[in-house]
Amino acid sequence: MISALVLAVVAGAAAPQEPVPSPQPRHSSAQLVLRGGAIWTGAAPWPDDVDLSCSRELIEPPSARRPGDAVVELPAGAFVMPGLQDAHGHLLGLGSALVEVNLVGTASFAEVVAKARAAAEKLPDGAWVVGRGWDQNDWGDKRMPDHQSLSEAVPDHPVWLTRVDGHAGLANDRALSAAGITRDSVAPSGGEILFGADGEPTGVLVDAAMAAVPEPALDVAEIRRRLLFAQRECLRHGLTCVHDMGVSARVLDQLVQLHREKKWFLRTYVMLTPSERALIARGPWQTRDGVITVCGVKAYADGALGSRGAALLEPYTDRPSTRGLVSLPKGAVLALAQFCADHDMQLVTHAIGDKANRTVLDAYEAVQVDGGLAARRFRIEHAQIIAADDFVRFQELGVLPSMQPTHLTSDMPWAPDRLGPERTLRAYAWRTFHELGVVVPFGSDFPVESVDPRKGLYAAVTTRGAGSEFALRPDQQLSRVRALRGFTYDAAYGVHGEQRLGTIEQRKYADLTVFDRDLRTCGESELLQAKVLLTVVGGSIVYDGRAR
Numbered sequence: 001m002i003s004a005l006v007l008a009v010v011a012g013a014a015a016p017q018e019p020v021p022s023p024q025p026r027h028s029s030a031q032l033v034l035r036g037g038a039i040w041t042g043a044a045p046w047p048d049d050v051d052l053s054c055s056r057e058l059i060e061p062p063s064a065r066r067p068g069d070a071v072v073e074l075p076a077g078a079f080v081m082p083g084l085q086d087a088h089g090h091l092l093g094l095g096s097a098l099v100e101v102n103l104v105g106t107a108s109f110a111e112v113v114a115k116a117r118a119a120a121e122k123l124p125d126g127a128w129v130v131g132r133g134w135d136q137n138d139w140g141d142k143r144m145p146d147h148q149s150l151s152e153a154v155p156d157h158p159v160w161l162t163r164v165d166g167h168a169g170l171a172n173d174r175a176l177s178a179a180g181i182t183r184d185s186v187a188p189s190g191g192e193i194l195f196g197a198d199g200e201p202t203g204v205l206v207d208a209a210m211a212a213v214p215e216p217a218l219d220v221a222e223i224r225r226r227l228l229f230a231q232r233e234c235l236r237h238g239l240t241c242v243h244d245m246g247v248s249a250r251v252l253d254q255l256v257q258l259h260r261e262k263k264w265f266l267r268t269y270v271m272l273t274p275s276e277r278a279l280i281a282r283g284p285w286q287t288r289d290g291v292i293t294v295c296g297v298k299a300y301a302d303g304a305l306g307s308r309g310a311a312l313l314e315p316y317t318d319r320p321s322t323r324g325l326v327s328l329p330k331g332a333v334l335a336l337a338q339f340c341a342d343h344d345m346q347l348v349t350h351a352i353g354d355k356a357n358r359t360v361l362d363a364y365e366a367v368q369v370d371g372g373l374a375a376r377r378f379r380i381e382h383a384q385i386i387a388a389d390d391f392v393r394f395q396e397l398g399v400l401p402s403m404q405p406t407h408l409t410s411d412m413p414w415a416p417d418r419l420g421p422e423r424t425l426r427a428y429a430w431r432t433f434h435e436l437g438v439v440v441p442f443g444s445d446f447p448v449e450s451v452d453p454r455k456g457l458y459a460a461v462t463t464r465g466a467g468s469e470f471a472l473r474p475d476q477q478l479s480r481v482r483a484l485r486g487f488t489y490d491a492a493y494g495v496h497g498e499q500r501l502g503t504i505e506q507r508k509y510a511d512l513t514v515f516d517r518d519l520r521t522c523g524e525s526e527l528l529q530a531k532v533l534l535t536v537v538g539g540s541i542v543y544d545g546r547a548r
Helices: 002-011 091-099 109-120 148-153 173-179 208-212 220-236 249-260 277-282 330-342 354-365 388-397 405-411 415-424 430-435 453-462 480-486 489-493
Strands: 031-035 052-055 058-060 070-073 079-082 084-089 129-134 159-163 168-171 191-195 201-207 239-247 267-272 292-300 346-351 379-382 400-402 512-515 532-537 540-544
Touching: 084 489, 091 129, 091 220, 091 239, 109 129, 109 148, 109 159, 148 159, 159 173, 168 173, 173 201, 191 208, 201 208, 220 239, 220 249, 220 532, 220 540, 239 249, 239 292, 239 489, 239 512, 239 532, 249 267, 249 292, 277 292, 277 330, 292 330, 330 346, 330 354, 346 354, 354 379, 354 388, 388 430, 405 453, 453 480, 480 489
Parallel strands: 031 070, 084 239, 129 159, 239 267, 267 292, 292 346, 346 379, 379 400
Antiparallel strands: 031 052, 052 058, 079 512, 159 168, 168 201, 191 201, 512 532, 532 540
């Protein structure tokens, strides 16, 4: 663990051990009053001449001013909206990405090697070098890398560098030895070990094969530190709520402890890992103030498209020898889904390829549950490539496709090569779901993608990358309000939270995001430039960007 801590200090040396907490929520009769600005409620219009008042964590009608009230005069042009939510994120992963070796945007494998070597030079021999974010699709040579040059550059440290999607990683020679990976190794079910022409492992491990790498575990202090870094990053980007995917009991314990210490303010809906059977059997629960809610379980049915681990019904167009990897077959998905249904827990299952989506839909359909499956709001996370006959099954079964618009803009340079033209027209199809009347919660999948929700809004509205004129799926472009709804009401609906979240209405939680311009009417490019003025959770300002 010492090595992991040393790496964290090297990568984030200017940061304190724990970020300075935001202001504590108020539990008094004082009000937070927002005066001025345009208010988009997501529901009934708010009168122009009525201030927005928050009392004891809830939105309330304005009452007589009291000396303790905090009245905030918003600047001209300010835009008040329901608090932005991210329906699919990984908080510990985000915190880790902020302190480990950052490989996002590297333009070549040589740059990856250079960053790993620079990090290793600051560590004692034998300490692990851990990083994340490389994407071979961004390099001139788009083949998966080979560890040889990395091992030569960093011979005295185990190195483990995870691909941007989290579904593949590169190990150097020391890390391969620690993992016991040799030319004779056989990949586990749902995983892949890549070998070179000489029969030796290249160092690239995909999905289930990654578990062999004995990456040092984080101690409690480091888990806390990374969670707090993630919280700070979410709040400064205007997020008031995150659905945290794949949370272990150990991490949940620290979330709850931080909340007890009045250091955790980000509203968090926890989806447990499937291995936490005792916690799943406990059923849903939440803290008294509703800041932390444990409500579901996150599973994986396949891998990712970028590493060709997404399970497809037909072979990859650019590699006809493979159809991807299956993480959980139908029987395993059904057994987990039934266990969740029996304990009133949501199951949300990662499925990217059309085969994986069909497998999960088939399993969900077989679940026996009183009142029908639709009431449980089981979800498929990503729902990225769908067989033509399966779109309507989401509607018929009441299954929610939880989607991440920035996956389209990140994948667009290479996804058509993976899928071919026909399958591309069945991918990233959130508007197709909307036209069927299906609710689509929006998120980002951070740290796979940026935590910044402005990028997700831009992607949903334009289906273009920033600064590009090419739209991959122009038929899927959404109106501003429809896109905003995906990150507010629809996200709340995705966790049975719409009675308390997602719109600005009396008696709902006072979770608000305030921008410096109206996201409904500003120019498209301005969606990426809008500044977060305030992030408000439970009636308290937890991020103030007005003077920044």
